[in-house]
Amino acid sequence: xxxxxxxxxxxxxxxxxxxxxxxxxxxxxxxxxxxxxxxxxxxxxxxxxxxxxxxxxxxxxxxxxxxxxxxxxxxxxxxxxxxxxxxxxxxxxxxxxxxxxxxxxxxxxxxxxxxxxxxxxxxxxxxxxxxxxxxxxxxxxxxxxxxxxxxxxxxxxxxxxxxxxxxxxxxxxxxxxxxxxxxxxxxxxxxxxxxxxxxxxxxx
Amino acid sequence: xxxxxxxxxxxxxxxxxxxxxxxxxxxxxxxxxxxxxxxxxxxxxxxxxxxxxxxxxxxxxxxxxxxxxxxxxxxxxxxxxxxxxxxxxxxxxxxxxxxxxxxxxxxxxxxxxxxxxxxxxxxxxxxxxxxxxxxxxxxxxxxxxxxxxxxxxxxxxxxxxxxxxxxxxxxxxxxxxxxxxxxxxxxxxxxxxxxxxxxxxxxx
Amino acid sequence: xxxxxxxxxxxxxxxxxxxxxxxxxxxxxxxxxxxxxxxxxxxxxxxxxxxxxxxxxxxxxxxxxxxxxxxxxxxxxxxxxxxxxxxxxxxxxxxxxxxxxxxxxxxxxxxxxxxxxxxxxxxxxxxxxxxxxxxxxxxxxxxxxxxxxxxxxxxxxxxxxxxxxxxxxxxxxxxxxxxxxxxxxxxxxxxxxxxxxxxxxxxx
Amino acid sequence: xxxxxxxxxxxxxxxxxxxxxxxxxxxxxxxxxxxxxxxxxxxxxxxxxxxxxxxxxxxxxxxxxxxxxxxxxxxxxxxxxxxxxxxxxxxxxxxxxxxxxxxxxxxxxxxxxxxxxxxxxxxxxxxxxxxxxxxxxxxxxxxxxxxxxxxxxxxxxxxxxxxxxxxxxxxxxxxxxxxxxxxxxxxxxxxxxxxxxxxxxxxx
DNA sequence: AATGAATGAGTATTCATTCAT
DNA sequence: GATGAATGAATACTCATTCAT
Numbered sequence: 142x143x144x145x146x147x148x149x150x151x152x153x154x155x156x157x158x159x160x161x162x163x164x165x166x167x168x169x170x171x172x173x174x175x176x177x178x179x180x181x182x183x184x185x186x187x188x189x190x191x192x193x194x195x196x197x198x199x200x201x202x203x204x205x206x207x208x209x210x211x212x213x214x215x216x217x218x219x220x221x222x223x224x225x226x227x228x229x230x231x232x233x234x235x236x237x238x239x240x241x242x243x244x245x246x247x248x249x250x251x252x253x254x255x256x257x258x259x260x261x262x263x264x265x266x267x268x269x270x271x272x273x274x275x276x277x278x279x280x281x282x283x284x285x286x287x288x289x290x291x292x293x294x295x296x297x298x299x300x301x302x303x304x305x306x307x308x309x310x311x312x313x314x315x316x317x318x319x320x321x322x323x324x325x326x327x328x329x330x331x332x333x334x335x336x337x338x339x340x341x342x343x344x345x
Numbered sequence: 346x347x348x349x350x351x352x353x354x355x356x357x358x359x360x361x362x363x364x365x366x367x368x369x370x371x372x373x374x375x376x377x378x379x380x381x382x383x384x385x386x387x388x389x390x391x392x393x394x395x396x397x398x399x400x401x402x403x404x405x406x407x408x409x410x411x412x413x414x415x416x417x418x419x420x421x422x423x424x425x426x427x428x429x430x431x432x433x434x435x436x437x438x439x440x441x442x443x444x445x446x447x448x449x450x451x452x453x454x455x456x457x458x459x460x461x462x463x464x465x466x467x468x469x470x471x472x473x474x475x476x477x478x479x480x481x482x483x484x485x486x487x488x489x490x491x492x493x494x495x496x497x498x499x500x501x502x503x504x505x506x507x508x509x510x511x512x513x514x515x516x517x518x519x520x521x522x523x524x525x526x527x528x529x530x531x532x533x534x535x536x537x538x539x540x541x542x543x544x545x546x547x548x549x
Numbered sequence: 550x551x552x553x554x555x556x557x558x559x560x561x562x563x564x565x566x567x568x569x570x571x572x573x574x575x576x577x578x579x580x581x582x583x584x585x586x587x588x589x590x591x592x593x594x595x596x597x598x599x600x601x602x603x604x605x606x607x608x609x610x611x612x613x614x615x616x617x618x619x620x621x622x623x624x625x626x627x628x629x630x631x632x633x634x635x636x637x638x639x640x641x642x643x644x645x646x647x648x649x650x651x652x653x654x655x656x657x658x659x660x661x662x663x664x665x666x667x668x669x670x671x672x673x674x675x676x677x678x679x680x681x682x683x684x685x686x687x688x689x690x691x692x693x694x695x696x697x698x699x700x701x702x703x704x705x706x707x708x709x710x711x712x713x714x715x716x717x718x719x720x721x722x723x724x725x726x727x728x729x730x731x732x733x734x735x736x737x738x739x740x741x742x743x744x745x746x747x748x749x750x751x752x753x
Numbered sequence: 754x755x756x757x758x759x760x761x762x763x764x765x766x767x768x769x770x771x772x773x774x775x776x777x778x779x780x781x782x783x784x785x786x787x788x789x790x791x792x793x794x795x796x797x798x799x800x801x802x803x804x805x806x807x808x809x810x811x812x813x814x815x816x817x818x819x820x821x822x823x824x825x826x827x828x829x830x831x832x833x834x835x836x837x838x839x840x841x842x843x844x845x846x847x848x849x850x851x852x853x854x855x856x857x858x859x860x861x862x863x864x865x866x867x868x869x870x871x872x873x874x875x876x877x878x879x880x881x882x883x884x885x886x887x888x889x890x891x892x893x894x895x896x897x898x899x900x901x902x903x904x905x906x907x908x909x910x911x912x913x914x915x916x917x918x919x920x921x922x923x924x925x926x927x928x929x930x931x932x933x934x935x936x937x938x939x940x941x942x943x944x945x946x947x948x949x950x951x952x953x954x955x956x957x
Numbered sequence: 958a959a960t961g962a963a964t965g966a967g968t969a970t971t972c973a974t975t976c977a978t
Numbered sequence: 979g980a981t982g983a984a985t986g987a988a989t990a991c992t993c994a995t996t997c998a999t
Binding site for chain 6: 564587590595596597598599602
């Protein structure tokens with residue numbers, strides 16, 4: 142939680158921030174439909190009505206949380222990925238970041254792996270906005286790898302992105318539903334060994 | 346829907362069946378919380394109260410639907426998989442069956458990709474019961490492939506199962522959120538080209 | 550229960566009887582609104598619908614139970630009271646019978662002290678029919694005592710009947726709400742010592 | 754109703770008060786199970802949900818009404834009874850207060866004589882809390898009378914309290930079920946003439 | 958900006974009663 | 979007579995949202 146808090150702290154209303162922090166925690170614990178607006182308000186130390194000064198409604202609150210978190214992941218990710226030259230290294234780093242971000246905070250993982258999927262509307266909206274950007278970054282790196290001749294010619298970049306993302310996603314979900322007695326990020330290496338090998342040009 | 350109906354038709358109360366069929370459709374369309382018990386009852390052509398003769402409550406209805414469908418997938422799958430000798434062929438068939446089953450019926454896919462994940466409780470329950478069996482089958486085949494010497498020695502069967510399942514899952518979700526103008530099952534080949542290649546022993 | 554059963558056994562449908570017996574028990578245990586028709590039917594070993602062959606509805610069932618029991622009390626009482634000459638003896642016997650009847654069966658006491666009073670409608674109906682007869686008997690005996698010169702002239706028979714009945718009633722309720730580790734009928738003597746003394750002509 | 758309103762008017766939420774007043778009236782008219790929460794809310798001029806800001810549930814509403822009224826009776830009663838020296842006078846006053854309180858307001862009488870007895874749970878709870886206090890006061894006065902030598906030595910105080918309370922109770926119920934064309938409180942005198950005479954030491 | 962009392966639409970569930978068999 | 983599956987009206991309670999202060 143502290144990491145989350147430290148990341149932000151931007152100009153944004155300190156109260157809005159507090160509400161979001163509280164919401165992530167309460168929503169992760171009780172689920173969207175098991176959480177009342179009052180619970181969130183109480184956890185944030187504000188009045189129920191105050192919530193509506195910053196968010197249109199309960200839905201909007203979850204949406205904004207997800208949207209901002211994703212934006213933050215993307216922003217952070219871009220900066221870091223720029224530091225790597227080789228597409229394969231960037232792919233590796235992408236996976237590590239994904240697992241690190243979600244593995245660092247169970248509440249946050251819960252929001253992304255479960256709450257986000259409540260609802261077809263939510264999923265569609267998400268998959269068409271920030272998620273699209275996130276996905277494009279992944280797809281872009283794979284494209285680069287293809288162009289750099291590091292990938293078999295018959296491999297489709299989009300499909301590969303789907304497999305990579307699906308694998309990452311399932312790793313997170315498995316971790317979340319497990320006892321969480323291992324570091325999620327350490328799954329990145331073994332996972333990439335398989336997937337990158339799967340798309341790599343045979344070098345005999 | 347017709348395919349689903351034909352598969353069952355067992356001795357089970359015809360009315361219970363009708364309710365489940367109707368529920369799948371309505372739940373897929375409106376989501377769990379967007380669907381009232383009355384809507385399901387009306388769609389099934391029964392009175393609200395009738396629903397409670399067959400299900401404990403709204404939750405139980407969704408649970409039973411998922412449980413039965415999964416059981417059915419597993420049963421069907423086992424019969425078919427037995428017909429294949431080679432572990433790699435069986436893996437291929439497993440993926441095809443998964444994509445075929447969910448790709449055959451959008452409503453059903455929606456239940457599995459979205460409604461099932463409503464709720465941490467649901468997911469946990471599911472991941473600890475039928476889902477565990479389903480997953481074990483997949484893991485078992487991979488084990489066989491390992492023992493048959495068709496897989497790199499450093500590959501972990503469980504991790505591979507996670508990647509395979511995650512990839513299949515993401516393929517289904519992508520399809521569901523798309524225009525669905527392609528046959529989901531046709532993704533099985535390209536997907537396996539990558540993943541099986543990724544775990545295969547280098548044959549130079 | 551057996552005593553109740555033995556008393557009846559008349560020509561009346563054996564099934565109707567069984568339903569009433571069961572109803573007394575279940576109603577006493579759970580209260581009118583805490584008891585479903587199905588519960589009564591199950592306890593009686595008949596189908597729900599069967600109940601409606603013998604009773605108009607749930608209300609009617611309770612009504613008929615109370616009505617018949619009261620009728621039975623009255624009938625029995627009359628026979629016994631006839632055997633006593635002195636009004637004071639008959640008053641004594643009346644009290645004893647009341648306490649004996651209700652003290653013999655907790656379920657039955659519960660029906661009379663609690664279930665009967667559910668509802669203004671019920672009470673009014675009851676107080677205007679059988680109860681009126683029951684009360685009249687009591688009042689009649691007091692009248693006789695007055696005319697026999699055993700009672701102070703300024704004592705009102707009706708008021709005395711109210712006090713007597715109220716006292717009996719409260720004794721039963723107290724017993725019912727207590728641990729019931731004493732014989733209710735034994736309260737008759739001490740109670741009458743006070744009340745009869747209260748209305749008796751001073752004999753100095 | 755006005756008398757009730759005037760008595761309170763304390764600091765207690767004016768809205769809570771209004772709901773209780775309305776509830777007494779509606780419950781007396783239709784009975785507990787014949788009254789919906791909406792009816793009470795409407796009668797009180799508040800929204801359904803508002804009721805739940807002040808009471809846990811429908812049951813709690815009735816419970817709180819009874820509890821507060823009894824508390825009020827007890828408090829008022831204590832003050833008044835203190836003004837009387839002689840135990841016999843205090844007994845007389847107790848009876849008068851009981852009949853005056855319930856005879857002043859039919860709705861209120863209905864709550865106490867009928868609604869309170871709905872349910873074994875209610876009766877038990879009541880008979881073990883406030884009612885116990887109320888009863889103890891009565892028993893206490895009789896004790897004093899005994900100790901003052903105004904009562905026959907063989908009279909049991911508790912039994913006498915039961916008879917007195919039962920008599921009062923029955924007087925109220927009779928009045929409630931009658932046309933109520935007489936003042937209930939006027940029954941106190943004749944009633945006490947009998948009961949007090951019944952326990953009094955013979956003075957010849 | 959902040960509050961939190963008040964709102965009232967919305968819904969899962971129960972259960973007395975019916976009626977085709 | 980007897981059944982019990984089916985009915986569907988009826989209702990307590992919740993909670994997102996508002997708005998007067």
